Amino acid sequence: MPTLRALKARQVLDSRGRPTVEVDAIADGGARGRAIVPSGASTGRHEALELRDGDPSRYAGLGVTKAVANIGATIAPAIRGMDLDDQAAIDAALLALDGTANKSRLGANALLGVSMAVAHAAAAARGEELFAHVNRLWKAKAAGLDPSVPREPTMPLPMVNMISGGLHAGRNLDLQDVLFIPTGADGYSQALETIVAMYRAVGDVLRKMGAEANLVGDEGGYGPRLGDDEQALKVVVGAMLACGLTPGVDGHIALDVASTHFHDPATGTYKLSNVPRPMDAGAMVDMLAGWVDRYPIISIEDGVAEDDWEGWKSLTARLGDRVQLIGDDLFVTQTARIERGIASGAANAVLIKVNQVGTLTETLDALALARRAGFRPVVSARSGETEDATIADLAVGTAAGQIKIGSVARSERLAKYNRMLRIEEDLGPRAPFAGRATLP
Ligand code: PGA
Ligand code: ZN
Secondary structure, three states: OOEEEEEEEEEEEEOOOEEEEEEEEEEEEEEEEEEOOOEOOOOOOOOOOOOOOOOOOOHHOOOOOHHHHHHHHHHHHHOOOOOOHHHHHHHHHHHHHHHHOOOOOOOOOHHHHHHHHHHHHHHHHOOOOOOHHHHHHHHHHOOOOOOOOOOOOOOOOEEEEEOHHHHHHOOOOOEEEEEEEEOOOOOHHHHHHHHHHHHHHHHHEEEEEEEEOOOEEOOOEOOOOOOHHHHHHHHHHHHHHOOOEEOOOEEEEEEOOOHHHHOOOOOOEEEEOOOOEEOOOOHHHHHHHHHHHHEEEEEEOOOOOOHHHHHHHHHHHHHHOOOOOOOOOOOOOHHHHHHHHHHHOOEEEEEHHHHHHHHHHHHHHHHHHHHHHHHHEEEEEOOOOOOOOOOHHHHHOOOEEEEEEEOOOOOHHHHHHHHHHHHHHHHHOOOOOHHHHOOO
């Protein structure tokens, strides 16, 4: 059994030039695993705490040297010598060391960096690919679940950012992401080719309209100033037609409304820049339902705000049988909140972001809980990313079915798409692909 010999942590920079935590885990035999922690911008209020230094004289207060120091001073001495294959025991030790509900003592960024690096080192010690190691963890976690829950490594269907707005693109639109799903694809690499064709076509449509198609948002989607949100939907439909796709048949739209970020909790209303009066949840649901009727939308994330449980229930009652309704800020990858959603009929899918919860084991718990309730999981990157591609292996190894990384621009995004090309090659010419069947 490989054991942990040492941890080495350092501060590196993410895709926005902000400091983040990188961890090397070294096995007794010398095998190494490395992981870098991602970071969000449109974060949910209930996420685990990302520990920042707060020293305004260095990196505008965003340094993570305290989190790095916690790894060296507190975490490394406590978990040294532990079995690297026992991810659950290591993660339990991390939680016990931190001791807080939101990981604020050591920092969720410290915990996650260690948790992921350990998994990489365990795989390296055995000379196997990370997705295969994650798959073993997933099979153990899924042991008691219904036999229909996917267990074998499976290439996910990507949902891909085409047009960015909200906090990721200077609030040019209220919608944060307008995404494309290549629902006609039979395999991952074929899906990727369609995605790239679509990305180019969206640029062409924008240029023809005289809109900006050179500036991209934090996730690589185009960041044009359009008249309103609905225009962004029309652009993506136009690009599908230009690519020879039939909207609603072999190409679909997904939205990340990220509505928490234009919701006013004091009045319970949503303030869209193009709608003259604030809207209540009912009006938001009406607007989204109208779009679903007029556009080939198959998935909506955070259609209402993170604590608007009543709004979530009416959104789900209205659209839940035809549209995937993903809770991101709502669930923050945490089982207690997902359980509340299951019990109350809020959402029917869960966005899975490793740093919202802070350890790999808790991420697997969230995936298993979602599967137990028939909620679709969508493994997701953050708007602040790096060359770390752990989530590609996570999505394949847990057969999650869907992945959301951003666009096919900016190398912190391509690191994951490219990693999946390599995994697909490993899985062989008949690599299982989740495809259209994973959606409603
Ligand atoms: P974030 O955005 O990483 O900035 O939170 C991603 C998302 O909202 O899905
Ligand atoms: Zn989101």
